[in-house]
Amino acid sequence: MKILITGGAGFIGSALIRYLLTETGHSVINVDKLTYAGNLESLKPIESSSRYSFEQADIGNAAKMEQLLREYQPDAIMHLAAESHVDRSIDGPAAFIETNIVGTYVLVEAARHYWQSLPEAKKAQFRFHHISTDEVYGDLIDDDSLFTEQTPYAPSSPYSASKASSDHIVRAWHRTYGLPVVVTNCSNNYGPYQFPEKLIPVVMLNALEGKSIPVYGNGQQIRDWLYVDDHARALLLVLEKGKIGETYNIGGHNEKTNLSVVQSLCRILDELQPDKPGGISSYQELITYVKDRPGHDLRYAIDATKIADQLGWTPKETFETGMKKTVQWYLNNLDWCRHIQDGSYRRERLGLGEA
Template sequence: MKTILVTGGAGFIGSALIRYLITSTNSTVINVDKLTYAGNLSSLDSIANHPNYTFIQADICDNVAMTKAFETHKPDFVMHLAAESHVDRSIDGPAEFIQTNIVGTYNLLEVARKYWQGLEQERKQAFRFHHISTDEVYGDLGQTNELFTEETAYDPSSPYSASKASSDHLVRAWQRTYGLPVVITNCSNNYGPFHFPEKLIPLVIINALAGNPLPIYGNGQQIRDWLYVADHARALYKVVSEGKAGETYNIGGFNEKTNLEVVNTICSILDELVNDKPDNVLQSEEQSFASLITYVADRPGHDLRYAIDASKISKELDWQPQETFESGIRKTVQWYLANEKWYQAIQNGSYHGQRLGLMD
């Protein structure tokens, strides 16, 4: 049985990963999360009382707390997801992104390095520091037909992606300089259940159900590769348990869609599944949720296209996504329809739909 220390495990991807680790692998999981606005322990209710699960509320920037977590629980693997992750928020307030994503990663690397250096040889060789990153570090593919590979040069566009690129470089430097056995993954846009309501897909679902405008940046032709979060969780475990130290693996969903296509697909599913539509939808000419679509000013530095070449992880680690976009987005919409209390609790508390669609 491996002991896995997960940072940011109360977040969207982190909670999906922990649910998978507890229910589908023979792992002991230590969840370290600061519980910022996007951390939500209710996403882990299904496994919260499992004997193989432990939660520690702590900041990855806190050296004392991190050292204690390592010394107490003696992890075999570290899966580092804790990060500020929303581009819009990084534009409005980049300082938190620098602190968490760069300084926090540095602190975690140093704690992990000192812990790893004290391990006996067999455990030392098997240890992995898995840094979970984003395809946004690669920048913008524009109107080309190219794909991001593990060899694509970094060209980040936003404070968020620049901070993640910086943390990627730190992780590689700790491997090259100190020999710390690391693996890095760069993923495409995730979606699925328990997604924080500021992100595009849950925002559209929730706004539509309330009869509110569905804001789309610019002309809606920005292209993203969409990855169902449960598929991502499986891939992350594949990498930390089977990946080769020093390697990077890109994880994508093989599902390129424009933002407008995504929103229209959600509207079509809601048209089918929702009987009690808002009055303004019923009064529209088409009587469709698509009548709520509105276009808002594009955000600064908005990348046009991201797309992942995931052939390396497919060939070397035998991973493929199980969900198509069509099957995954239907599951996602159905989950939000069945879990109104979950997202209402967030909206009534720390989050009230800031920025997207509310720009001056």
């Protein structure tokens, strides 16, 4: 297939593109606006592939989206472009409304017009895959309950509300216009190339520099952790074999409190990077509790039975194996992190039109 991927310079999008170009014969058109979290360095392993094309563009630009669809004639769209950091959504929700809601509307409309113009054979094969989050479900009070595909939406933050809105838009375009869509909602991703504002890279980099490791509240918020390469495999499987109009939850089967995740990272660092800063005996000494985030959901947990039973997907990585791979990757790629921290990853885009 020829697959147009939005947000392909982001964390999950770049993992998906690397997987597609190294493990399959599919071709990829990467459409990314290159906001602060878009990093083309994450795509260097595949950027020279003859099956890869990059277009710097905003999904909210209707004329540009329609032009790219006409030009590349993709067989499928995988929509990952989104503002995705909860803290940023609390401080400045407008960008989340603009990208996640308005941008999705513009893209799905362009996709509808393109799909309706296709010959019948290509029209029947076309798919629009919308990639979303488990945060749209709110949080779980009962320790034994899990998010299923039928769980009512109850978003808590501007970010999750904007993603819930985008989910509803995509499903409405299927119901009203017949656009062939599939939707996936995933749990917390982790792994290589994650932007250093999320929990795991923040812990890693602060620890290595001897800085305090911030933990919100008491650290007892529970998340289900999914290794990003496992997620990439699941996304392609849903695109290829998922039933039109259906939703599939993708989870890692790894429920952990935020505090236990931080402690696990510190233990792995103690093992892999024993030369510690500041004379500390363990990186856990750097853990500091900070004021909790407003509206912080207590627990997320995904029931991934449907994708396992219907499509045969289960995660390959355990929390322990995936986390150790992640820590080792960061230790081997500190230059990648430093380019983000000092802003040089953005200055290198001058040739692409962004300072």
